[in-house]
Amino acid sequence: MKPTPLLELTGLRVEYTRPGGRRVRAVRDVDLTISEGETLGLVGESGCGKSSLGRAVLRAIEPQAGRIDFLGLDITHLKGAQLRAVWADLQMIFQDPFGSLNPRRKVVDIIAEPMMRARGATRAQAEERAGDLLDLVGLGRDAGHRRPREFSGGQRQRIAIARALAPQPKFIVADEPVSALDVSIQAQVVNLLADLTEESKLTCLFISHDLGVVRQLADRVAVMYLGQIIEIAERDRFFAGPAHPYSNALLASVPRVTATAEPRQAQLPGDPPDPADPPSGCLFSSRCPKVTDLCRTEQPTLRELEPGRSVRCHFPLNTTGIETTKEHADIDH
């Protein structure tokens, strides 16, 4: 039986206007479904549109086109009280544990406030649950009487996690939640997030440029390049051998993760192109080690290679045992 989609994006597009008037398409017509209880890891180099996608899902920025369905409700254009009601179920954990917590407030108030505002809890109920959450994230309830500046980066991120969990959301967007932390602390916070998403059956969009971290947490991995999802696959399938040359190169640049079936590429040459001036054909064609004439002229669609594994590439890697399409088989290269 197919799992119930909690979040469904259809043709989601985010554009910005740069000073001077140039348009940048940061998210290019993304279709994506996240099932109840799953953690989807969204990876890609800086500037590929991960945060823009996450913020659009939370309705923190307006998409220029497309549709966002959350729990079967079209939330794309919700406003006012209706949007605030949805926000109780959609919470965010940010990268910066310093900037995202109000330094003047006590920790207990920071965590209790969303429960009172969004769920109508009394102060006593909210403070009691704030204490429970501080226990849950390993800080202990006494931490509630202190202020954020008295805590280290890793501890502050635990406070941010407790705050995000406070209104008992159904969905969390975690945008690079450990990348500002020391490596030793990263592992502790990743383990905490893994335990919490598992225990609470939370659905999570986990945004990271770090494939090693994504491997620990995600059920599925989606790779973004220049605003497009270029590969999406179940975690183990992905790490056993990704199908897109870009994913393969990303994986090759992470020493901690296991070898792929294809020979590993050296690190990717150059930087991603400016999203305001993308290449024609496949958006990865200007950097792809396997580029052909077809790639330079025809943009591939995101197609399913096998259940649980889709790729946007004319010549995917690691496809042994998978029947190739006619289009693919006919091309001699």
Ligand SMILES: Nc1ncnc2c1ncn2[C@@H]1O[C@H](COP(=O)(O)OP(=O)(O)OP(=O)(O)O)[C@@H](O)[C@H]1O
């Ligand atoms: N407010 C803005 N105005 C203009 N361009 C923007 C704005 N915000 C983001 N962009 C551009 O949109 C593209 C996607 O940015 P985004 O922050 O979503 O990517 P990202 O993958 O999350 O990168 P990072 O990991 O560095 O945050 C980039 O080219 C970025 O320069």
